[in-house]
Amino acid sequence: MTLLDHLTAEARLAPDSGISTIIDYGRERPGLIPLWAGEGDLATPDFISNAAIEGLRNGETFYTWQRGIPELRTALADYHGRHFGRDFQPDEFMVTGSGMHAIQLALQATVHAGEEAVYLSPAWPNFPAAAAIAGAKPVPVELEFSDNGWMLDPEKLAAAITPKTRALFVNSPSNPTGWTADRETLKAILDLSRRHGLWIIADEIYALFHYDGQRAPSFFDVMEAEDRVLFVNSFSKNWAMTGWRVGWLRLHPELQQTFENLIQYSNSGVPQFMQRGAAAALDQGDGFVAEQVQRAAQARDLVCRILGDTGRVRLSAPQGAFYLFFAVDGMPDARAAAFEIVDRANVGLAPGTAFGAGGDGYLRLCFHRRLDQLEEAANRLAEWISNR
Ligand SMILES: Cc1ncc(COP(=O)(O)O)c(C=O)c1O
Known part of the structure; x- marks a missing residue:
């Protein structure tokens, strides 16, 4: 018996977050563009x-x-x-x-x-x-x-x-x-x-x-x-x-x-x-939110265009929130792909497997970010996709 055995089954069986696992793997990489977490890149405004x-x-x-x-x-x-x-x-x-x-x-x-x-x-x-x-x-x-x-x-x-x-x-x-x-x-x-x-x-x-x-x-x-x-x-x-x-x-x-x-x-x-x-x-904060939403709309269009142009992804421009959940042709294992994308493209995405039933085969990209960085990340991803 270990100490763990004395905890409740509900606590012991709580799953690791599949999002944190990939973040822990790649967070120290120099130059990595992190699009894996559910947040934007701006600090809280001064007001x-x-x-x-x-x-x-x-x-x-x-x-x-x-x-x-x-x-x-x-x-x-x-x-x-x-x-x-x-x-x-x-x-x-x-x-x-x-x-x-x-x-x-x-x-x-x-x-x-x-x-x-x-x-x-x-x-x-x-x-x-x-x-x-x-x-x-x-x-x-x-x-x-x-x-x-x-x-x-x-x-x-x-x-x-x-x-x-x-x-x-x-x-x-x-x-x-x-x-x-x-x-x-x-x-x-x-x-x-x-x-x-x-x-x-x-x-x-x-x-x-x-x-x-x-x-x-x-x-x-x-x-x-x-x-x-x-x-x-x-x-x-x-x-x-x-x-x-x-x-x-x-x-x-x-x-x-x-x-x-x-x-x-x-x-x-x-x-x-x-x-x-x-x-x-x-x-x-209404003005701040409106600016954020406007930027996210441009960001959405940008990533959908760059990834869509590869001709090798299945995606639909999301109607709301600030994530693109997309699949890449011939990518059976999204978890392995997310690790490979960190290693090869220096971009952080969350694997669809972290989102339960129906998520296998997909990757989640958070596009709530400065457009120049997002463009760079999308180009790196497009290159990784095209070279597969
Ligand atoms: C759908 C949804 N609900 C709730 C939350 C929780 O937000 P927080 O606990 O940061 O307030 C999140 C955070 O990612 C979310 O995506």
Whole structure:
């Protein structure tokens, strides 16, 4: 017996992240262009950092509101009002220690050990891993790839629901595929949730990274107040704050106290000075986000063009988020390819195998980066592809 044997099976069996494995392999390479992680290349802008620094200087170093400081919850309500076209109240929002933390709380509140949570795959691996650690069974429903991009067959989703299903995790726009549900699909999913009494855990953290000139369709567009929808969200992507670890939940105000309790017994709240930074991001950051989305749109077109010109990749320009999930002809083993790409092209990509069912044979490239570097990376990749 080793010490490991005395841990719970759920902890022991938690998978290594296939993304971290390749990052650990290549992170020290001189000149490597890293497109493997889910983040952009810019540090948090000063108007956000300065608000946090000021909070820190003002001695905001004590325990604070578990559900989030009133100013931040008001800023969240205003932000949603601006982007989702209706009124929101501060008591619909709870501040969490990251999007990941919001997901964990949503899972704790909706799915017992032994029950099932359905999600769409290929998927960002953290949701199924968190469900499994909680003793639940994550059930993938595979999206299908065609020349028109990634598609969900709602009948496949309906077929995955069993008497043990409690929640549907819907990430749209999706990491890694960029699949973005249209209103009809959202309505179909909502209808399933109503018919079977299921919670929807809506992960719309990339809603503003949408490339048809408007934010992505949202469950806010189709739901009623009493629907069982929990929104998980994050400051990470929109405002270049991945390292801050701040997120939020949007829920029916009736659920506030319960979620405050769950926050109390997990991270006990987010530092007050960081919440000042988060409030500045919301109140003053619309212009910054718009610039980021505009740059990402150009970046998307650039990589799709350069890789598409090789004539040897299967790709469809993603509708949302900031990833290209593509396959290379004659590349059966994406994991081995990701290592080879580090060695030969000096570019860091995440292997599709890290994203579960349906991800084999694909690579994920994060294009949220300076265009000159991205062009260099895409050219190196195109050369590697052409020389295979
Ligand atoms: C789809 C999706 N949801 C949630 C998150 C979590 O974001 P964070 O924990 O950084 O707030 C990520 C991060 O990559 C993501 O891609």
